[in-house]
Amino acid sequence: MPHPAVAPEPRAPPPPPGPTPHRTAGGDNGTVTWSDTPDAPEPSGSPETPGSPGSPVLAGLPGLPGLPGLSGLSGLRPRLPSPVQEVVDERFERYGVRLVLKRDDLIHPELIGNKWRKLAPGLAAAGGRTVVTFGGAYSNHLRATAAAGRLLGLRTVGVVRGHELRDRPLNDSLARCAADGMRLHFVERSVYRRKTEPGTLAAVLRDAGAGEDAYVVPEGGSNALAVRGCRALGEELTGVADVAAVACGTGGTLAGMAAGLAPGARALGVPVLKGGFLHREVEALQTAAFGGPAGDWSLDDRFHFGGYARTTPELDAFAADFEQRHGVPVERLYVAKVLYALVALAEEGAFRRGSTVAAVVTGRPFPEAPGR
Numbered sequence: 003m004p005h006p007a008v009a010p011e012p013r014a015p016p017p018p019p020g021p022t023p024h025r026t027a028g029g030d031n032g033t034v035t036w037s038d039t040p041d042a043p044e045p046s047g048s049p050e051t052p053g054s055p056g057s058p059v060l061a062g063l064p065g066l067p068g069l070p071g072l073s074g075l076s077g078l079r080p081r082l083p084s085p086v087q088e089v090v091d092e093r094f095e096r097y098g099v100r101l102v103l104k105r106d107d108l109i110h111p112e113l114i115g116n117k118w119r120k121l122a123p124g125l126a127a128a129g130g131r132t133v134v135t136f137g138g139a140y141s142n143h144l145r146a147t148a149a150a151g152r153l154l155g156l157r158t159v160g161v162v163r164g165h166e167l168r169d170r171p172l173n174d175s176l177a178r179c180a181a182d183g184m185r186l187h188f189v190e191r192s193v194y195r196r197k198t199e200p201g202t203l204a205a206v207l208r209d210a211g212a213g214e215d216a217y218v219v220p221e222g223g224s225n226a227l228a229v230r231g232c233r234a235l236g237e238e239l240t241g242v243a244d245v246a247a248v249a250c251g252t253g254g255t256l257a258g259m260a261a262g263l264a265p266g267a268r269a270l271g272v273p274v275l276k277g278g279f280l281h282r283e284v285e286a287l288q289t290a291a292f293g294g295p296a297g298d299w300s301l302d303d304r305f306h307f308g309g310y311a312r313t314t315p316e317l318d319a320f321a322a323d324f325e326q327r328h329g330v331p332v333e334r335l336y337v338a339k340v341l342y343a344l345v346a347l348a349e350e351g352a353f354r355r356g357s358t359v360a361a362v363v364t365g366r367p368f369p370e371a372p373g374r
């Protein structure tokens with residue numbers, strides 16, 4: 003499908019009041035084109051729980067059709083569909099394979115990548131209530147939720163794994179959350195692990211001062227609404243790619259994207275956590291979102307590089323080299339791993355000659371995140 007060429011630099015919404023926004027799109031090079039399709043855990047060392055669709059607090063969410071609250075969100079001017087960037091890379095060309103980057107990192111300067119797709123439906127459903135969510139000390143999801151709170155005038159509470167962090171200076175990621183107005187509530191790791199149990203959740207909400215009618219977004223943002231929000235990612239890739247690859251934490255983005263792909267296209271997930279538990283989780287998320295399995299998807303568990311937030315000199319060198327070759331900032335904890343996986347798979351002959359592979363750029367580097 004042809005992509006009408008447009009100005010290469012993304013339109014960023016005007017900077018919001020408050021702290022300096024995350025690094026914006028300026029400085030990228032390479033040719034960015036728009037796809038012409040219709041608009042359509044947080045992990046931190048341990049496997050994440052992909053939401054709890056059965057939780058009473060999450061029950062009774064409105065269905066996606068209509069989503070009245072989304073009109074308020076459109077004031078944030080997301081760049082949708084996100085651009086598709088062609089990259090010329092001999093590591094694919096030599097096998098007759100085309101690589102494109104689905105630049106979800108350009109959707110919004112603060113609700114970056116899959117964060118927009120996953121959070122937007124939930125923020126609409128929150129209907130102005132306090133939004134409570136969960137994450138580790140470097141959680142991209144917490145930062146995105148805090149930014150959304152500031153941009154939309156919503157109160158946000160972040161439940162942070164690690165009670166011991168309470169008495170330490172905030173790292174850059176949590177400091178950004180706090181500066182965006184998020185109230186941080188630190189909990190013991192053992193409590194955090196049980197946060198989807200109704201009794202524990204109720205106690206945590208009470209201790210966090212979240213209020214009775216708080217709207218709970220699960221860790222990593224992956225619930226049924228979020229997964230349905232990610233379906234548009236797959237739809238936007240119709241006619242663009244034969245294989246669409248995405249890095250997985252909770253698996254919510256993969257679950258939604260796979261459901262949106264056209265018949266004949268397949269989705270590939272690259273888990274960044276060790277453990278091999280994700281297949282089940284993706285199935286559960288698809289069942290919660292769509293009533294059952296959806297789309298053609300698979301996981302390749304070989305590219306976690308030791309687990310969440312782990313990296314190796316080889317991966318770092320790969321990411322730095324990719325940035326240099328293509329002028330695209332490579333987020334190290336997720337995006338570097340999926341790009342590395344695709345190069346390795348091309349070499350293994352996993353992609354048919356003449357096919358197009360899309361790598362979803364789900365995030366941008368945050369200055370102080372580990373691995374940077």
Ligand SMILES: Cc1ncc(COP(=O)(O)O)c(C=O)c1O
Nearest residue numbers: 250251252253254255336364365
């Ligand atoms: C940059 C980035 N890419 C990919 C993912 C994985 O998303 P998911 O948890 O939906 O698998 C995350 C986690 O939220 C992320 O922060």
